Amino acid sequence: MFGEEDRLxxxxxxxxEALSSHAVSLIQSSKAKEAREITRLYDExxxxxxxxxxxxxxxxxxxxxxxxxxxxxxPFDLSIFLTLFKQxxxxxxxxxxxDYLNSIKQDYQSGPNEVKNLLGNIIFNMVVxxxxxxxxxxxxxxxxxxxxxxxxxxxxxxxxxxxxQQFYNELTNQVMQSNQEHDNLTQLLAYIDDHxxxxxxxxxxxxxxHFNPSYLSSYFSQHLNKGFSxxxxxxxxxxAKELLNNHDLSIADxxxxxxxxxxxxxxxxxxxxxxxxxxxxxxxxxx
Numbered sequence: 001m002f003g004e005e006d007r008l009x010x011x012x013x014x015x016x017e018a019l020s021s022h023a024v025s026l027i028q029s030s031k032a033k034e035a036r037e038i039t040r041l042y043d044e045x046x047x048x049x050x051x052x053x054x055x056x057x058x059x060x061x062x063x064x065x066x067x068x069x070x071x072x073x074x075p076f077d078l079s080i081f082l083t084l085f086k087q088x089x090x091x092x093x094x095x096x097x098x099d100y101l102n103s104i105k106q107d108y109q110s111g112p113n114e115v116k117n118l119l120g121n122i123i124f125n126m127v128v129x130x131x132x133x134x135x136x137x138x139x140x141x142x143x144x145x146x147x148x149x150x151x152x153x154x155x156x157x158x159x160x161x162x163x164x165q166q167f168y169n170e171l172t173n174q175v176m177q178s179n180q181e182h183d184n185l186t187q188l189l190a191y192i193d194d195h196x197x198x199x200x201x202x203x204x205x206x207x208x209x210h211f212n213p214s215y216l217s218s219y220f221s222q223h224l225n226k227g228f229s230x231x232x233x234x235x236x237x238x239x240a241k242e243l244l245n246n247h248d249l250s251i252a253d254x255x256x257x258x259x260x261x262x263x264x265x266x267x268x269x270x271x272x273x274x275x276x277x278x279x280x281x282x283x284x285x286x287x
Contacts, residue, residue: 053115054108056156070106074099076118078125086129088179090172094165097122101161115157119164120148126171134178140171184209185223196235197259202228236260237273244282251278 044063055061076097084093104110127140147167154160188209192200205228206213220228236258243254255266255278270278 050112051108053112053155054105054110054157056158067106067108069109070103072103072107072110074103076100078122081122082125082129085126086133088175090168094168101157105157112157116151116154116160119151119160123147123151123164123167126168130171130175133175137174140174143167143170181219181223185219192232192235196232196239197257199259200232233269233273237270240266240270240278241274241281241285244278244285247282251282254278 048061048063051066052061055067058067081093081096084090084096101115104115123144127137127144130137130140144167147163150163151160154163188205191205191208202213202216205211206216209216211219217228220226220231224231226234240254240258243249243257244251249257251267252263255261255263255270258266260266260269267277270276270281274281276284
C-alpha cells in the first residue's frame with residue numbers, strides 16, 4: 001500500500017504526463033531538498049498546469065522564473081461587445097475581445113473556467129441577438145452546443161479562442177450574407193415597382209440582375225412565400241386600385257397602365273384578386 005509520499009509522487013507524475021500531453025515542451029518546478037517537500041512540488045505543478053492555459057506559447061514554464069504577472073484591470077463588458085455586434089461592427093467587437101484576452105494572458109493566475117464560461121456566454125448571447133434580428137436559426141441553435149463543448153475541453157486559451165473565432169466568423173459571415181441577400185431583394189423589388197407596367201418575366205429579371213432563373217424563382221418563394229408571377233400580379237393590382245380612384249381614367253386605361261393590354265383579362269385578374277370587378281371596386285371605394 002502506498003504511503004503518503006508515494007501517493008503524491010504518483011500524482012505528480014500524472015500531472016507531468018497530463019501537462020506534457022497538452023503540447024508543453026518543458027515544465028520545471030523548484031527543487032526539493034527533502035522527500036517531504038514533494039507536497040510543495042505537487043502544488044507547484046498543479047499551478048503550472050493552470051498557468052499553462054494562459055502561457056501555452058512559452059516553451060519553458062519554470063516555476064521560479066515565470067513571466068511578470070500583470071493584474072488585469074480591464075473587466076470584460078458584455079454589453080459593449082453585444083452593442084458592437086448588433087451594430088455589425090464585427091472587427092471592432094473582435095478587437096475588444098482581443099484586448100481583453102491579451103490582458104488576462106498577462107494575469108495568468110485567473111481561472112481557465114472563467115474564460116471558458118465567458119466565451120460560451122458570448123456565443124449564447126450572439127445567437128440570441130441573431131434570432132432577434134433574423135428569426136430563429138436552427139443551424140446556430142444546434143451549432144452553439146458543439147462549440148460550447150469544444151471550448152470547455154480546450155486545454156489552452158489559444159485553443160479556446162480558436163474555437164470561439166470559428167463560431168464568430170461563421171455566424172458573422174451568415175449575417176453579412178443575409179444582409180447582402182436583403183439588399184439584393186430590395187433592389188429587385190424596387191426594379192419591379194418601377195417596371196411593373198412593362199412585359200416583365202423571370203428571365204428578364206435574371207438577366208438584369210445576373211441571377212440564375214431557377215435561383216431567382218426559389219428566392220421569391222423563400223423570401224416572399226410566393227412565386228414571381230403572383231408577386232408581379234399583386235403589385236399590378238395594387239397599382240390598379242390606386243388608379244381607379246381617378247375617374248378620368250377608363251377601366252381599359254387603368255388596365256393598360258398596369259401592364260394588361262387585354263381589357264377582359266385585366267378584369268378577370270382583378271376580380272380574382274379582389275372578388276370585385278374593376279368597375280364595382282371603383283363604385284364601392286370612391287363614393
